Amino acid sequence: MARERLTVPSRGTLFYAQSGGVTAVINATASAVITAARARKLRVLAGRNGILGALREELIDTSHESAATIRALAHTPGGAFGSCRVKLKSLEDDRPKYERMLEVFRAHDVRWFLYNGGNDSADTALKVSRLAAEFGYPLTCIGVPKTVDNDLAVTDTCPGFGSAAKYTAVSVREAALDVIAMADTSTKVFVYEAMGRHAGWLAAAAGLAGRELDEAPHIILFPEREFDQAAFLAQVDATVARVGHCVVVASEGIRTADGRFVADAGGGKDAFGHTQLGGVAAWLAGRVKDALGHKVHWTLPDYLQRSARHLASATDLKQAQAVGKAAVEYALKGMNGTMPVIVRTSDAPYRWTVRPAPLEEIANHEKTMPDGFIREDGFGITDAARRYLEPLIRGEAPPPYGRDGLPKYVRLANRLVPQRLPPAGF
Structure with missing residues (x-):
């Protein structure tokens, strides 16, 4: 890829990808991202099987999905576009893959990259943002939090x-x-x-x-x-x-x-x-x-x-939707290399808000249980842990059920846009 400053139309496209193990509410985040982008007349492409979609130029055109289907994503588990466990190495060791990603983004006028995942995904988003800057490509990269392990640094808790x-x-x-x-x-x-x-x-x-x-x-x-x-x-x-x-x-x-x-x-x-x-x-x-x-x-x-x-926390659902909406807002403001994180402002009553945090403070950092959350004998939790955990499971957010007694989940068409580049073999 030549290192010239690239000129792209001001309209641009938003690219969203899911990473790693999925959660009960990751699709709620996806739903919020697409809904927020549509409200701003932005086209959203999603990576088929996560970041592999960008490497293979397998990009899903979400405009083929109805508003009702996108809303129904909020109560559908799994990863609607497919996810993957792929970790890119350093910019030096995996440079061809990073450059391929930028080539695909350029070919499809991608100006905003939202990567919905955990620690390693935050690191990938950060590296892509740095390479884009090196090439003078106007790309805003946003990490979007997700993990059932709750081990992301900075954020009080993590959607999922x-x-x-x-x-x-x-x-x-x-x-x-x-x-x-x-x-x-x-x-x-x-x-x-x-x-x-x-x-x-x-x-x-x-x-x-x-x-x-x-x-x-x-x-x-x-x-x-x-x-x-x-x-x-x-x-x-x-x-x-x-x-x-x-x-x-x-x-x-x-x-x-x-x-x-x-x-x-x-x-x-x-x-x-x-x-x-x-x-x-x-x-x-x-x-x-x-x-x-x-x-x-x-x-x-x-x-x-x-x-x-079927047993999702209403608090978790709201937070998953909130970070998705905020991610789009941060992207359009050009807040490159950031992640919307959850900040607890009160335990009783439980209150929280979403604020931006630098990806440098999140990527490859891991949040373990504080000593004060583990009972002295090592076999249970303390009152401090209970105060932290209990609000996170509050509220019910059941999916709609059909006459057959099963939840009414949706599956997307996931139509790919035509490829514009030769295959890369990734």
Whole structure:
């Protein structure tokens, strides 16, 4: 690509892409982005399968979707345009891909790039903005927050987390009632595995299921605390002796003293360099059965945690829509290299607002659970954590249901615009 300053029409096109694992409300953000852009007469192209759409020039023309369909995205889970786990390396190591992206953007008059994802996506948006500046290409790059792990820096919470947290807390409370009913002659210990590689936010959310010491969950295992098998087994046995049963919630990312993931599934690493995890609940259940002799059941909700739109938090939905609308506003104001983040202004009553934050402060930073949110014995949450978490799961936002008893979700046509460049092979 020649390094000349490019002249583009003032009209321009907005490009939106989804990244990484989807959430129950990421499409609500997409709906807000498209609605806000349409109100300003802007064309919106979406990347098919996330950033791969920009590299492969597979761009979805959202103008083919009706206003009613775009509104219905707000109550539809999944990633409407497709997402992907693709992490671009540094500008030096992956320069051909970055330059290809700019070529595609130039070919389709893309002036605004909105990347809806987590830490790595914020980093990609930042790098693209820097390369565009190097080439003199007038492109405004905005990161849009999304992750069920709640590990994005700067923002008080992250759209997607509140709904996953609500699903977790409700599921643990309901499962605990099942265990109580069966504990006398059957299951004594139940283990629930929550997402969270390095940050225990979802595991912590399970703590909202009960308030008293003897209410489930009785034990929460956080990745922020070293896993001590002997201490864990002793706590389980003491709880069963005292309460008659024990409900355990374990983050998938708990580690042993040597730093090894307890749940390393042996599946290698993904595109982001993350170890493939899964199976910590089964592993813990096996240790409990072998060491203590209790009958154990376990569950691995996995994708259910992030796809359960039927149990979405109304707070989470509102925040997902708010950051989408703000992202368009920031883009049109030329606020390059920023992200709309959620700022909590009050706990009681719970109040929040959206403000811009520099991508430099967010990209590749990770927010873990504060020490003050984890109980001193390491097996539960504190009142401070409860004050933080509880407002995020408030309110119901159910989807409409059909006569068949199932939610009425939508699927988009996802028509691609004609390609204008030779294939790049990415």
